[in-house]
Amino acid sequence: MSQVIGGGPPGRGRPGGLADAGRGGRRPRDRGAADAEVRDREEDGAAHVDRPGPLDLRLVPPALAAWATAAATLDAPAAWTAVLAIACLTGGIVLLSARGSGRAGRPAEASPTRRDGRKTRGARTLQRSGWARAPIAAVLLCVAAAAATAGLHGADVRRGPVPDLARRYATVTAEVEVSGDPWLSRPRVRGDHAAPVAVLARAEVRRVARTDGTSVRTRTPVLLVVDADIPAPYGGAARNGGAAAWGTAGAGVRDGRRARDAWLGLLPSTRLRVGGRLAPALTGGDPTAAVLRVRGRPGPRIVAGPSGPQRLAGRLRAGLREATDDLPQDARALLPGLVVGDTSRITPELDEAFKETDLTHTLAVSGSNLTILLALLIGPPGLAQRAERRGLAPRLGLSLRGTALLAGALTLGFVVVSRPDPSVLRAAVCGAVALLALATGRRRSLVPALATAVLLLVLYDPWLARSYGFLLSVLATGALLVLAPGWSEALRRRRVPPRLAEALAAAAAAQAVCAPVTAVLSARVSLVAVPCNLLAEVAVAPATVLGFAALVWASLAMGPAKALAWCASWPAGWIAGVARTGAALPGAGVGWPGSWPGALALAAVTVALVLAVRRLPRHPWWAALLAVLLVLVVVRPAPLTRVITGWPPPGWRFAMCDVGQGDATVLAAGEGTGVVVDAGPDPALVDHCLRQLGITRVPLLVLTHFHADHVAGLPGVLRGRSVAAIETTGFEEPPEQAEFVTRVAAARHIPLTRAVAGEEGRTGPLSWRILWPPPSTRPPSDPGYPAWPGPVPEPDGPNDASVAMLVRAGGLRLLLLGDLEPPAQQALSRSPVAAELAGVDVLKVAHHGSAYQDPELIRLAAPRVALISCGADNPYGHPAPATVAALRAGGALVLRTDRDGELAVGGTGGTGGEVRVARD
Template sequence: PSTGLARRRASRTAAHLRIAAQRFAGKLRGGLREATEGLPADARALLPGLVVGDTSRVPPELHEAFEATDLLHLTAVSGANFTILLALLIGPPGTAHRAERRGLAPRLGIPLRATALLGGALTLGFVIVCRPEPSVLRAAACGLVALLAIGTGRRRSLIPALATVVLLLVLYDPWLARSYGFLLSVLATGALLTLAPRWSAALRRRRCPPRLAEALAAAGAAQAVCAPVVVVIASRVSLVAVPCNLLAEFAVAPATVLGFAALAAAPLAIPVAKVFAWCASWPAGWIADIARAGAALPGGGVDWPGGPSGGLLLAVVTLGVVLVGRRVLKSPWVMGICVLLLILVVMQPRPLTRVITGWPPPGWRMVMCDVGQGDALVLAAGAGAGVVVDAGPDPVLVDRCLRSLGITRVPLVLLTHFHADHVAGLPGVLRGREVGAIETTGFDEPPEQARFVRGLAHARHITMTRAVAGEQRRTGRLAWQVLWPPPRPAPDPDGPNDASVTLLVRTAGLTLLLLGDLEPPAQRALLRSPVAAALPAVDVLKVAHHGSAYQDPVLLRRVAPRLALISCGEDNPYGHPSARTVAELRAGGAAVLRTDRDGALAVTGSGQNRSGSVRSGEASGEGRGSVW
C-alpha cells in the first residue's frame, strides 16, 4: 500500500510539474502575441511562427507566397531556428570545438561541460515553449544534429547520429514515417551534413568568398534533395527557391534571436518585449517581402508532373543538372551565360516576351486575367495604367497578370461585390502600384470580406467610394457608366450577387458590358431600369457569374454580343460555365472564350468601325489567337 501511495504521489507531482510548465509556456506565447500586436501586418503574422510555430495569423496569400518560393519552412518552427539559438550560445560554425570558441557561453566564462548542460536545458525549454508536438521534436533533434556537426567539424560521423535520431522519433511516433514534413527535415539535415561541405569546398576552390560559398552550398544542397519530395505534393518546381532562401537567410538569424528575446522579456516587461519585437519586425518584414517578390515573378515556377513518378523524374533531372553543373563551374563564361538565361526565364522582361510570344498584344483595350475560379479584368487607361475590375481570389496570380501587362498605375480598382473570388486578390493589385481609389458596391456582404477590403484601403490611405447607377467617368480614351446597382440595392436571399456593380464600357470604338455576378432577378430588374432604355448591342460581354446556368435569356438577346468572355477555373466544382449558357450565347451569334481553356484573354480595338481582335494565352505570354 505504501508503495502504491508513493507511486500515486509521484504521478501527481509529475502531472503538476507538466501542467505548471505548460502554463508558463502558454504565458510566454501569449506575451509574444501581445508584444507583436502593434507591428505591421507581415511581421505580426510571421514572428510568432518563426519563434514558437504559431502560424494562426499568417494570411493565405502570404502562406502561398512562402510555398511558391520554398520558404515555407520559415513560417513554422524548424531545426534551422533552433540551430540559430544554439549557435548564439556556443558560437558560430566551426569554432564551438576550439579553445578560442566564441558565443555567449565562453564570454560569460561558462566551461564546455556546463555549456553542454545549458544547451540541453535550452533544448528542453524550446520543446516545452513550442509544445512537444512531433514537428517540434524533429526540429529540436535535427537542429541538435546539424549544430553538432558544424560545431565539431566531424560531419560524416554524425550520419549515424542522424539515423539514430530518426529511429528514435519514429519509435516515439510511428505516424512520422508517413509525414512529408518529417522526410523533408531529415533530407535537408542529411544534405547539410554530406553534400553542402563538398559543394562549399568546390565553390571556394573557384574563388567564391567563403561565407557566400557556405550559404550557396547549403541552400543548393537542401533544394536538390528536397525538391523531388516537394513536387510530389505541389506538382510545381520553384526556380527562385535558392536565391530567395539566400536573400532570406540574412534576416532569419536577427528575426529569430530578437523574436526569442521578445518572448523571454514579455513576462517581465511588456514594453521591453515590444521594443525587441519592433526590432525583429524589420528582418521579418524583409523575409515576407522576399517571398512575395519571388512568388510574383512571372517565371518563378514551372509546372511539373506530381506523384511518385514526377518526383522520380525530377530526381533524375536534378542529378543531371548537378553533373552538368560541375563542368559548367569550370568555365566562367559558360556559367555566366547559364545564369543570364535563368534570369531571363525567371524575370521574363516584357519587351523580350512580347517579341517571342506576342503577349500582351499591341493596342490591347481589355484583358481578362486567368486567376482561376474568380474574376479579374484590366481596362487600358494609358501608358502603364489600367482600371482594374475585380481582383480574383489569388494575389499572386493577379499581380503576375498586371506585371505582364506593365501596369504600374491603377487610377481605380472597382470591386463588383465582396465575394472572396472577386476581392481576395486585392493585395496583389496594390503591391508596388500607385492606386487612386477603390470603388465598391453598396451592399457590404459578406461582412468579413468587406472589412478586409476596408482594412487594406485604410492601411494604404486609399479613398473608398460606392458605385451607384447613373455614375459616368472617363480617363483618357476609356469611358464607363455604372448601370447597376440602384442607390438602395435589394439583395436576393442567395447573397450579394444581385448587388454586383455592372458597367457599360466604351474604349477605342468598342462597347463592353461587364455584368459582375448578376443573377436572373437582378438581370431582369436591370432591363426594367431607366438606364436600360439606352442599352445598346455590345461588342464584348463579360458573362455574369462565371457562365453559370442562371442567366436571363432576354438580356442575352438584348445585348447581342459578338464576343462572350467567361472567367472560370479549370475543373472547378461548380460546373462553370454551363453548357446551356454557352449554347445560348453561340446561338445568338457570339464567339465564346473562357479562361479555363484559353488562358488570359486580351481584346484589342482598331478605331471607330467596331472591329477588333482577341488574343488568348497564359499571362506568362504563351499566345494563341483568333480574330473576330
C-alpha cells in the same frame, strides 16, 4: 546542435584537433601550433573546423530501414507485422551469434596464410563475410524494432470504441485532452460563398459516453472541428497560461470572433468535456482515428487546466505577442513565427509569398533556431571541444560537461516553448546526441548523429515516418552535412569569398535535395528559392536572437521587451520584404507535376544541372549567357515575353482571366496599368494572370458584388501592385465577405467607395459609365444623367446588386454585367441608357453563363463576342446550353475560360471595325 566533424579511421591524424596515436592512446598537440592555425584560418575568413575524413555512414542503413518499415507497417495487418518483426529479430540474433562464435573458435593467429605472410583468398572472404554480418544484423534488428513499435502505434489508433462509433457517425459526449495548438482552417470558396472558417485542434479522447449512458475510458487521437457558431468553452485557458479565473472567462460567449479567440487560446494538455458527432478520419496516413465535430449542446466545458510547463510556455508566447503588438504588420506577424513557430498572425497573402519563394521553413521553427542559440553558448562548431572555444560558456567559466548540461537544459526549454513539431524534435534529438559526445569528450560526426536522431524519433513516434515536414527537415540537414561542404570548397577554389561560398553552398544543397518533395506538395518549382534564401539568411540570426531576448524579457519587464522586439522588427521586416519581392517576380516559379514520378523527374533534372554547372567554369561565356537567360526567365520583361509567347497579344484592350468558377477581368489603361473588375476566388490565380499581363498599377479595382467567387482573390490583386481605389456595390451581402473587403482595404489604406448608376470615370484611354445599381435615395451626381424612372427596384440578393458597366476602350464598346439576374437585366433594358447598350462589341455574360438570363437584353446588346468565365467541371452546369445557343443565334462568337483558357480582346470595334480575340 553543432558538433566537430571527424570520425576518420583510427590512427589517422586530423589537422586542427587531437590525433589518435595508434591504438593505445592519444598524442598531445602543440598548443602554439594550434593557436597559430586558428589565427591563420580566421584570417582567411573560414570557419575553424576539422578537415573531414571519409563519411561515417554505418548508422545510415539501419535508420533508413527503420524509417521505411515504420511507414509501411503503421496500417498493416497485425499478424503480418508480427511475423515481420519476429523474423527480422530472429535473423539478427542468429547473425550476431554466428559472428560471435566465429571469433571465439578462430583466433587471429590461426587464420590460414601464405608463405609471404598474406592471408589466403578463403581467409579474406571469411573475414569480409564476418564484417558484413554486423551491419546486416543491425538492419534486421532495427527493422524488427520499427515493425513492432509501428504495429503497436497503428493498433492503438484503431482499437477502442471511438473508431467504431465514427463509422456509425454517432453522437457522443466525450472528455478530450488538447494535444497541440489550435489553428484555423484554410479559407475555401464553394460556389459563390466562402466556407466558414473553423477552429481545428488535435486532441485525445480520454473518456467517451454513448447516448445510452454507458461510459468507456480510452486514449484515442482525434481531430476536433469547432465551427464558428459554437460558444466558447466554460473556463478560460487562454494563451496567457491561465490568468483568467476557471469557470468564468468565456462562459456563455457566443459572439463569433470572441468565441473563436477563446478556442484558439486553449493550451495543449487542457481537458474539455464536449458533445459532438464522430466521423471517420478524412485522410489516412496520420495518427487520427476520427473527426469529432463539436456541438453547442451540451455546452463545451473545461474540466482541467493545462500543465505547469504548458502554462509557462503559454505565458512566454503570449508575452512575445504582446511585445510585438505595436510593430509594423509584417514584422508583427513574422517575429513570433521565427522565434517560437507561432504563425497565428501570418496572413494568407504573406504565407503564399513564403511558399512561392520556398521560405516557409523560416515560419516553422526548426533546428536552425536551436543552432543559433547553441552557437551563442558554445561558439563556432569547430571549436566546441577545444580550449580555444568561444561563446558565452568559456566566459562563464563552464567546463565542457557543464556546457553540455546547460545546452541540454536550453534544448529542453526550446522544445517546450516551440512545441514538439517534427523539425523541432529532430533538431533536439540530434543536438542531444551531439551534446552527449561533447560531455564525454568523444568525437562524433554529425552524419551518425543525424542517423541516430532519425532512428530514435521513428522508434519513439512512427507516425513521423509519414510526415512530409519530418522528411524535408532530414533531407535539408543531410544536404548541409553531406553536399554543402564539398560544394563550398569547390566555390572557394574558384575564388568565391569563404562566407559567401558557405551560404551559397548550403542554400543550393538544401534546395536541390528538397525540391522534388516540395514539387509533390505544391506542384511547382521555385526559381528564386536560392537567392531569396541567401538574402533572408543574413537576417534570420539577428531576428532570432533579438526575438528570443524579447521573449525572455517579456516575462520580466515589457519595456525592454518592446525595445528588443522593435530592434528585431528590422531583420524580420527584411525577410518578409524578400519573400514579397521574390513572389512578385513574374517567373518566380514554374508548374511541375505534383506526383512522385514528377519528383523523380525533377531529381534527374537536378542531377543533370549539377553536373553541367561543374563544367561551366571552363566556359565562362556559356556561364554568363545562362545566367542572363535565368534572370530573363525570372524577371520576364513584358516586351520580351510578348515576343516569345505571344501573350498578351499586342494592342489588347480587355482580358478575361482563367480563375476557375469565378470572375476576374482586366481593362488595359496604359503600359503596366489596368482597371481590374472582380478578383476571382483564388488570390494565386488572379495574381498569376495579372503578372502575365504585366499589370503593376491598378488605378481602380471594381468589385461588382461581395460573393466569394468575385472578392476572395483580393489579396492576389494587391500582391506587389499599387491599387489607388476600390469601388463596390452598396449592397453589403454576404456580410462576412463585405467585412473582409473593408478590412483588407483599411489595412492597405486604400479608399473604398460605392458605385451608383450614372457615375462616369476615365483613366488613360479608358472611359466607363456605371449602369447598375441605381441610386437608392438620391439621383446621381451627374446632373445630365436622366432620373431613374419610377421606384428603385429592391435587389433580391447580391447578384441583382452587381455593378454593371459600359466601357469604351480604343473604339471597343464592352458591356460588363457582373452577376445580374433577369429582374435586374429587365430593369436595365428599360432604363434611360438602354439605347446605349445596343450593338456592343463585347459582352461579359452575366453570372457565368447561367440559364437565368433575360432574352430581351441579349437581343438588345447583340454582341459580336460573348465571353463567359466559368470553372471546368463546375457543379452548376455553367454555362447553360440554352444561354450559349441564344448568344450564338444572335451572331456572337462565344468563348469560355473552362475550355479556351485566358482570353484577350483587341481591335478597333464599331461598325465596320474588327474585333480580335486571342487565347493563352
